[in-house]
Amino acid sequence: MPVEAFDGRGYVSREELLRTDLARILHEATGPGVTHRFSETVEALEDSGTGVLASFRSGTREEFDLVVGADGAHSRVRALRFGPEEDYRKPLGLAHAWFTLTERPGTPPLDGWFLTHNAPGRRGVEARPGHPGEQEVGLTFAAGTLPSRHDRAAQLALLDRTFADVGWRAAEFLAAARQADDFALDTFDQVHVPRWHTGRIVLLGDSAWCASPLSGLGTALALRGAAELTAALRAEGAPGDTTRVPAALTAFERAMRPRVRSAQQLPPGRVASMAPKTALGIRANALAMRALQSKAARPLVRRAFASSEHGRTDTPAEAPLPSPGT
Ligand SMILES: Cc1cc2nc3c(=O)[nH]c(=O)nc-3n(C[C@H](O)[C@H](O)[C@H](O)COP(=O)(O)OP(=O)(O)OC[C@H]3O[C@@H](n4cnc5c(N)ncnc54)[C@H](O)[C@@H]3O)c2cc1C
Known part of the structure; x- marks a missing residue:
């Protein structure tokens, strides 16, 4: 499939951002107010009601107003506070x-x-x-x-x-x-967690709702989740009054649930088409791919994309994204 297929917004898109580049951009955007600790991981999280006491592998312990478990589909934060991976x-x-x-x-x-x-x-x-x-x-x-x-x-x-x-x-x-x-x-x-927060600990991105790489939406959803979480914390006034953190987490969850539900609904046949079982299935898949790229099918494909989570471009209503260092 060429980059031009699906108007440059298909399997290979005209504006592709590789994972390493996005990581670098996000890292640079955080600014001097953020401390990054590499080669570190959390060993225990104790919720005291007024904060979360985190114990790190290096032996340090520190209390935080809020812990965000954005540590991927095999999340340790989730395992520590929400239960084993097999449950989700x-x-x-x-x-x-x-x-x-x-x-x-x-x-x-x-x-x-x-x-x-x-x-x-x-x-x-x-x-x-x-x-x-x-x-x-x-x-x-x-x-x-x-x-x-x-x-x-x-x-x-x-x-x-x-x-x-x-x-x-x-x-x-x-x-x-x-x-x-x-x-x-x-x-x-996929990861399905019925409740993404407990006390002052919240899951975000793949740890909470991995829709699988087959959705093509994981990165967008994770970034959207971060924006919605920021918006909810600000709207509740949590930065000035940390007792509002749990209410903000409830609002964040309410905002994200519909998006996640929609993204986790893979189109029929999506898994099978990734790796068909038989030679006949492979041929049928190739034919379908060709047909989808045909001129006649283009309006149909465009409409399908526009009505799905792929086509959503609205931004969180409550607050803009934070500027670096805030
Ligand atoms: C092969 C493949 C192709 C994909 N293609 C697309 C695509 O085209 N479009 C798209 O939108 N999405 C795609 N995705 C999905 C996308 O990569 C994820 O949905 C997205 O990265 C989720 O972001 P996240 O921050 O929640 O988790 P991750 O990106 O997984 O980040 C989690 C971070 O936490 C760190 N971490 C994990 N455990 C610990 C720990 N114990 N202690 C400290 N740190 C830890 C990890 O090192 C990592 O840096 C693809 C995924 C795969 C695997």
């Missing part, structure tokens, strides 16, 4: 490995295309444009559980077994996975 994880039946491939002489160019190759047995390999000289690679397959995220050798062995006979560029990608310093493998899951 809804597996979609697929796993996905992703990493950056550095182009060398002889690497097939992508020329702005997102290329994907499927093999029977629900297996797919894909490459999409990254930074100049790089390609973003994905390997998708059917799986409910995986080796430990810390056991890279077992992860790579599983990929070798799964993709050995897939063809196209699979062998090249399996070799590149061994060289990549950003290699990751995870299941495609």
Whole structure:
């Protein structure tokens, strides 16, 4: 699929922001008022009613007015205060490995295309444009559980077994996975948590509501959630009166629930189309993709996008985004 498909707003969009670039932009935007502690994690959280006492792995303890668990789908904050991951994880039946491939002489160019190759047995390999000289690679397959995220050798062995006979560029990608310093493998899951806050601790982003990478909305939802949380805290006057924090968290949750519900509703066939089971399914999928890009289908696709969470552009009513350092 070329970048022009779906008016440049499809699988490969004209305005793509890679994860590392977004992380850098957000990091720079926080300004001098924010302290970043790298290689640190929280070991315990005790809610005292007037604050949250956090114990860190480094041994330090500190009290905070509010703790935001924006620590992803495998959130430790959630595990510490809301319960084990199994209680909230809804597996979609697929796993996905992703990493950056550095182009060398002889690497097939992508020329702005997102290329994907499927093999029977629900297996797919894909490459999409990254930074100049790089390609973003994905390997998708059917799986409910995986080796430990810390056991890279077992992860790579599983990929070798799964993709050995897939063809196209699979062998090249399996070799590149061994060289990549950003290699990751995870299941495609959703996270459904019935209540996102308890006392002065709140979950935000994938830790609260992961809609799965298949939604294409995870980053937008996480950023929207941060904006809504800021707006709710300001509207309740929580920065000046921290007893208002719990009320602000209730308002935040009320604002975000409808968006999250909508984003978690994946279109019918979305999971199956990512990695069809049979050769016939693969052919049907390819035909459907072509048909969707045809001139005749364009108005239909545009309408579908506009009426979904993808098309929403409204901003939180109560407050603008905070300026750096506030
Ligand atoms: C392969 C793939 C493709 C995707 N494509 C898209 C896409 O095209 N569009 C889109 O909108 N979304 C996409 N997503 C989803 C998107 O990446 C997430 O929804 C989004 O990053 C969620 O943001 P978050 O801040 O909630 O969590 P994360 O981005 O997961 O950030 C969590 C942070 O917490 C840190 N952390 C985790 N545990 C701890 C701990 N114990 N202690 C300290 N820190 C910790 C992590 O290091 C990380 O920095 C994709 C996801 C994947 C996996």
